[in-house]
Amino acid sequence: MQTLKVDLGERSYPIHIGEGLLDQPELLAPHIAGRQVAIISNETVAPLYLERLSRSLAAYSVISVILPDGEAFKNWETLQLIFDGLLTARHDRRTTVVALGGGVIGDMAGFAAACYQRGVDFIQVPTTLLSQVDSSVGGKTGINHPLGKNMVGAFYQPNAVLIDTATLNTLPPRELSAGLAEVIKYGLICDEPFLTWLEEHVDALRNLDQVALTEAISRSCAAKALVVNADERESGVRATLNLGHTFGHAIETHMGYGVWLHGEAVAAGTVMALEMSQRLGWISVQERDRGIRLFQRAGLPVIPPEEMTEADFLEHMAIDKKVIDGRLRLVLLRRMGEAVVTDDYPKEILQATLGADYRALAQLKG
Ligand SMILES: NC(=O)c1ccc[n+]([C@@H]2O[C@H](COP(=O)([O-])OP(=O)(O)OC[C@H]3O[C@@H](n4cnc5c(N)ncnc54)[C@H](O)[C@@H]3O)[C@@H](O)[C@H]2O)c1
Numbered sequence: 129m130q131t132l133k134v135d136l137g138e139r140s141y142p143i144h145i146g147e148g149l150l151d152q153p154e155l156l157a158p159h160i161a162g163r164q165v166a167i168i169s170n171e172t173v174a175p176l177y178l179e180r181l182s183r184s185l186a187a188y189s190v191i192s193v194i195l196p197d198g199e200a201f202k203n204w205e206t207l208q209l210i211f212d213g214l215l216t217a218r219h220d221r222r223t224t225v226v227a228l229g230g231g232v233i234g235d236m237a238g239f240a241a242a243c244y245q246r247g248v249d250f251i252q253v254p255t256t257l258l259s260q261v262d263s264s265v266g267g268k269t270g271i272n273h274p275l276g277k278n279m280v281g282a283f284y285q286p287n288a289v290l291i292d293t294a295t296l297n298t299l300p301p302r303e304l305s306a307g308l309a310e311v312i313k314y315g316l317i318c319d320e321p322f323l324t325w326l327e328e329h330v331d332a333l334r335n336l337d338q339v340a341l342t343e344a345i346s347r348s349c350a351a352k353a354l355v356v357n358a359d360e361r362e363s364g365v366r367a368t369l370n371l372g373h374t375f376g377h378a379i380e381t382h383m384g385y386g387v388w389l390h391g392e393a394v395a396a397g398t399v400m401a402l403e404m405s406q407r408l409g410w411i412s413v414q415e416r417d418r419g420i421r422l423f424q425r426a427g428l429p430v431i432p433p434e435e436m437t438e439a440d441f442l443e444h445m446a447i448d449k450k451v452i453d454g455r456l457r458l459v460l461l462r463r464m465g466e467a468v469v470t471d472d473y474p475k476e477i478l479q480a481t482l483g484a485d486y487r488a489l490a491q492l493k494g
Pocket residue numbers: 170172173176197198199202229230231232233235255256257258259262263264265266267268269278295296297298299300303306307390391
């Protein structure tokens with residue numbers, strides 16, 4: 129097992145990474161203050177892992193709240209089911225909320241923990257690659273609004289993150305690829321050598337090689353922890369973790385939550401950010417194509433939805449949380465391995481990016 133740390137003073141917490149951690153109660157116990165525990169999961173993950181996690185929590189009074197599965201349920205109505213479960217079981221302020229599932233469960237359970245009786249303890253047990261490399265770390269919690277992704281939420285850090293890499297053995301290939309989008313993101317924004325490593329190991333990752341997966345997860349979590357340590361509430365460098373997300377969130381919102389997976393939208397959105405960075409003269413055509421090729425090898429889409437017009441993108445992007453005083457700030461690549469957040473770009477270059485022929489770019493790499 130490896131242990132990394134998110135360093136936030138009194139609110140610091142460990143990220144434990146290893147195979148079989150669901151069966152290690154000693155990793156959970158130090159982070160549970162009271163007698164009550166509420167496991168939040170969904171109808172897909174619970175049949176797979178709830179019993180094992182419950183066994184590790186046998187020393188406590190445990191309830192489970194099983195939510196419907198999917199991005200389409202990351203909303204007020206589903207959040208209310210968590211409060212219903214906690215109140216019906218008379219959970220008090222010393223309860224600990226445990227999120228067992230992917231990023232949807234983690235974001236909602238975390239938001240519920242932030243709100244319930246004004247804040248209770250919270251542990252992340254992520255079971256998708258995406259949630260293990262990204263959403264379980266850093267304390268962004270929340271739900272979607274029909275007009276925009278993650279528009280209602282709170283920064284609320286977990287007390288611990290427990291990553292059992294063996295849970296990935298049951299993850300559908302499409303979901304594994306979606307997680308790789310956020311893994312590739314770290315290489316692009318802050319770790320160029322990691323991109324080279326990913327080019328060498330992408331096939332092993334897709335084949336669920338545990339050694340490669342553990343390396344990818346720990347490098348990703350380490351990169352994210354450094355960014356979160358430096359800028360917990362996204363007043364600066366944390367926004368670089370949003371590479372591809374301004375375009376990607378527009379895709380998710382426009383297409384209907386769940387139609388494109390978050391990781392798929394981030395992949396296509398990052399290709400748009402690569403294209404714009406190239407049009408600005410910051411990266412070369414070869415570097416842009418290197419990124420596109422890696423997404424393709426990871427099994428990810430690199431062409432935005434045909435039906436989305438420039439106007440559609442602009443309408444959704446205007447609601448992005450990085451907009452300040454009406455100016456849209458974008459995360460772009462100054463070079464491979466270095467991201468910048470900027471509102472200083474010619475409008476025509478954004479327009480040309482939105483109107484670019486991504487089908488032709490994809491074929492070039494195929
Ligand atoms: N808070 C953050 O910092 C942050 C970061 C990235 C993404 N997110 C959010 O995370 C969400 C996406 O997360 P996700 O990709 O994990 O999607 P998800 O939570 O919808 O999980 C994907 C699918 O895999 C299933 N699943 C989960 N674990 C499984 C397992 N071990 N075996 C089989 N099936 C399993 C789920 O039931 C679901 O059907 C989005 O809402 C996104 O906005 C948040």
